[in-house]
Amino acid sequence: xxxxxxxxxxxxxxxxxxxxxxxxxxxxxxxxxxxxxxxxxxxxxxxxxxxxxxxxxxxxxxxxxxxxxxxxxxxxxxxxxxxxxxxxxxxxxxxxxxxxxxxxxxxxxxxxxxxxxxxxxxxxxxxxxxxx
Amino acid sequence: xxxxxxxxxxxxxxxxxxxxxxxxxxxxxxxxxxxxxxxxxxxxxxxxxxxxxxxxxxxxxxxxxxxxxxxxxxxxxxxxxxxxxxxxxxxxxxxxxxxxxxxxxxxxxxxxxxxxxxxxxxxxxxxxxxxx
Amino acid sequence: xxxxxxxxxxxxxxxxxxxxxxxxxxxxxxxxxxxxxxxxxxxxxxxxxxxxxxxxxxxxxxxxxxxxxxxxxxxxxxxxxxxxxxxxxxxxxxxxxxxxxxxxxxxxxxxxxxxxxxxxxxxxxxxxxxxx
Amino acid sequence: xxxxxxxxxxxxxxxxxxxxxxxxxxxxxxxxxxxxxxxxxxxxxxxxxxxxxxxxxxxxxxxxxxxxxxxxxxxxxxxxxxxxxxxxxxxxxxxxxxxxxxxxxxxxxxxxxxxxxxxxxxxxxxxxxxxx
Numbered sequence: 400x401x402x403x404x405x406x407x408x409x410x411x412x413x414x415x416x417x418x419x420x421x422x423x424x425x426x427x428x429x430x431x432x433x434x435x436x437x438x439x440x441x442x443x444x445x446x447x448x449x450x451x452x453x454x455x456x457x458x459x460x461x462x463x464x465x466x467x468x469x470x471x472x473x474x475x476x477x478x479x480x481x482x483x484x485x486x487x488x489x490x491x492x493x494x495x496x497x498x499x500x501x502x503x504x505x506x507x508x509x510x511x512x513x514x515x516x517x518x519x520x521x522x523x524x525x526x527x528x529x530x531x
Numbered sequence: 532x533x534x535x536x537x538x539x540x541x542x543x544x545x546x547x548x549x550x551x552x553x554x555x556x557x558x559x560x561x562x563x564x565x566x567x568x569x570x571x572x573x574x575x576x577x578x579x580x581x582x583x584x585x586x587x588x589x590x591x592x593x594x595x596x597x598x599x600x601x602x603x604x605x606x607x608x609x610x611x612x613x614x615x616x617x618x619x620x621x622x623x624x625x626x627x628x629x630x631x632x633x634x635x636x637x638x639x640x641x642x643x644x645x646x647x648x649x650x651x652x653x654x655x656x657x658x659x660x661x662x663x
Numbered sequence: 664x665x666x667x668x669x670x671x672x673x674x675x676x677x678x679x680x681x682x683x684x685x686x687x688x689x690x691x692x693x694x695x696x697x698x699x700x701x702x703x704x705x706x707x708x709x710x711x712x713x714x715x716x717x718x719x720x721x722x723x724x725x726x727x728x729x730x731x732x733x734x735x736x737x738x739x740x741x742x743x744x745x746x747x748x749x750x751x752x753x754x755x756x757x758x759x760x761x762x763x764x765x766x767x768x769x770x771x772x773x774x775x776x777x778x779x780x781x782x783x784x785x786x787x788x789x790x791x792x793x794x795x
Numbered sequence: 796x797x798x799x800x801x802x803x804x805x806x807x808x809x810x811x812x813x814x815x816x817x818x819x820x821x822x823x824x825x826x827x828x829x830x831x832x833x834x835x836x837x838x839x840x841x842x843x844x845x846x847x848x849x850x851x852x853x854x855x856x857x858x859x860x861x862x863x864x865x866x867x868x869x870x871x872x873x874x875x876x877x878x879x880x881x882x883x884x885x886x887x888x889x890x891x892x893x894x895x896x897x898x899x900x901x902x903x904x905x906x907x908x909x910x911x912x913x914x915x916x917x918x919x920x921x922x923x924x925x926x927x
Contacts, residue, residue: 417836417846418561418829420554422607422718427550428726429700432693433814440813440872450813451872454686462692466730475554476836476847549704549714550697554850560858561828565682568825572681572740582681583740586818594824598862608704608715682823686816686871693814739818 408445410480411438412502417475425472432465434481435497435511442483442495448529457520458528463492467511471501478502491517491524540577542612543570544634549607557604564597566613567629567643574615574627580661589652590660595624599643603633610634623649623656672709674744675702676766681739689736696729698745699761699775706747706759712793721784722792727756731775735765742766749795755781755788757795804841806876807834808898813871821868828861830877831893831907838879838891844925853916854924859888863907867897874898887913887920 413434421427443450450460473479480500487494493515499508519525545566553559575582582592605611612632619626625647631640651657677698685691707714714724737743744764751758757779763772783789809830817823839846846856869875876896883890889911895904915921 414833416829417553417832418559421549422552422554422556423723423725424554425725427696428729429550429693429696432691432696433812436693436813437810449872454871459687461687461689461736462733464730464732465692466728468728469726472725475850476845546701548697549700555855555857557857559828560861561825561832564823564825564828565680568681569678581740586739591819593819593821593868594865596862596864597824598860600860601858604857607718608713682817682825684818685814686818686820688818691814 407482407484408438408442410482410500411441413437413479413481413499415473415475415477415479420475423472425474426477428467428469431467431469431499431509431511434479434499435465435467435483435495435513438481438483438497439495439513446529453528456528458525459518459522460515461518462513463516464514465511467509469509470507471509473501473508479508486512488527488530490526493517493527539614539616540570540574542614542632543573545569545611545613545631547605547607547609547611552607555604557606558609560599560601563599563601563631563641563643566611566631567597567599567615567627567645570613570615570629571627571645578661585660588660590657591650592647593650594645595648596646597643599641601641602639603641605633605640611640618644620659620662622658625649625659671746671748672706674746674764675705677701677743677745677763679737679739679741679743684739687736689738690741692731692733695731695733695763695773695775698743698763699729699731699747699759699777702745702747702761703759703777710793710795717792720792722789723782724779725782726777727780728778729775731773733773734771735773737765737772743772750776752791752795754790757781757791803878803880804838806878806896807837809833809875809877809895811869811871811873811875816871819868821870822873824863824865827863827865827895827905827907830875830895831861831863831879831891831909834877834879834893835891835909842925849924852924854921855914856911857914858909859912860910861907863905865905866903867905869897869904875904882908884923884926886922889913889923 415426419426419430482498484496486496497511517527551558551562614630616628618628629643649659683690683694746762748760750760761775781791811822815822815826878894880892882892893907913923
């Protein structure tokens with residue numbers, strides 16, 4: 400739980416689902432949010448935290464902002480690695496950065512960020528109940 | 532709210548979203564559940580009920596069973612009409628039937644059913660707080 | 664088709680689907696991409712263009728970058744208006760801006776952007792076959 | 796590739812995504828189609844076939860019918876095992892059955908079926924280019 404700013408978790412593996420593609424033949428740009436989210440869950444777990452447990456204690460981490468830059472399309476059955484990095488942290492917010500690479504040739508597929516707020520059991524912004 | 536068994540609501544219009552298609556070039560079979568659900572919301576509203584209000588009163592209507600038979604594929608930007616019919620009703624459950632037709636030529640796209648249970652504020656099966 | 668930079672289309676109406684919410688009780692942040700996309704389709708239609716026809720002629724408009732800033736959460740059955748604006752345009756790319764407001768009180772829900780590239784039948788960047 | 800009718804593949808592991816839950820607090824019923832599909836891909840791979848390769852050779856396997864019976868709800872971060880079984884096979888169609896169990900206590904979450912047709916490069920029903 401003492402992960403310094405900028406440290407990187409082990410990459411999380413994703414295999415593109417058929418339903419995630421669109422009629423352009425590629426993974427739809429909207430599904431990257433789900434991949435970032437899945438990687439974020441595993442990144443928190445690797446930090447020693449469980450997002451599910453936080454929620455069960457009444458905390459929530461809603462997304463304030465998301466960005467995604469699409470570099471190279473991927474399609475059904477492609478295997479990807481998503482890397483999550485802590486980019487910034489304040490008392491009640493933090494920003495994660497993501498990189499998605501193909502497993503086969505390591506090429507960069509997309510980069511993105513999410514800024515998350517911490518809401519406490521009252522529903523108001525509150526200090527993170529953990530530090531990374 | 533005195534809609535007899537088998538009565539049919541006004542059809543609900545759907546336009547296929549781009550993200551709902553897959554790389555086969557057609558609307559993905561999994562998205563029909565969302566279309567049935569959207570039609571169900573409007574069907575309940577047409578019966579004089581609001582599903583959102585039921586939930587706010589502590590009731591839930593989870594799906595117990597869903598079936599869908601796909602007759603003809605549709606794709607992005609197609610306009611569809613979804614018709615909802617009450618097929619069966621018991622004290623704590625009811626079954627709705629759906630038909631999806633194309634707007635342009637009226638051809639049948641799919642048929643389906645959902646069986647829903649009524650859970651009360653305690654989380655246990657309970658009598659429907661309304662009758663159709 | 665002579666819409667000057669910055670002009671705004673008629674807003675597009677969305678009603679939040681049940682499946683678009685998550686266990687936080689609000690519309691999931693990832694679904695805003697679908698709403699922007701649906702609004703974009705209608706914005707193009709209002710400009711006199713059909714994205715579906717472009718695709719049928721072999722053109723594609725993949726997303727290069729998306730951003731979304733979430734201002735206020737929404738939930739199931741909420742009615743929203745999505746406004747689309749042309750923010751920038753070059754020979755082979757253009758950027759659209761979006762604003763989502765609640766229908767009931769007009770409050771701002773989210774803002775976002777998408778940058779789109781134009782690919783021709785060869786799959787290579789090409790001039791837009793239209794101007795806005 | 797000589798898997799007799801009724802044989803069962805190794806179960807495929809799924810972890811429920813946050814975006815797959817809805818405001819009832821459970822995985823949305825519509826997402827089970829994606830889980831069946833993901834399991835189906837791996838089942839075909841275990842049979843020695845790659846669905847992606849079939850598509851690249853011009854074949855398609857559209858869903859003709861899907862059913863799902865929901866036994867017990869699951870939620871975010873739950874780990875599930877999906878088992879796929881060949882239930883029936885004719886020249887141009889086959890039916891798969893699925894069972895989803897929780898990893899932790901082995902309890903049954905859902906059962907379902909999908910009937911798939913085989914379309915050849917011409918777009919017409921055709922003999923399966925493989926046998927299971």
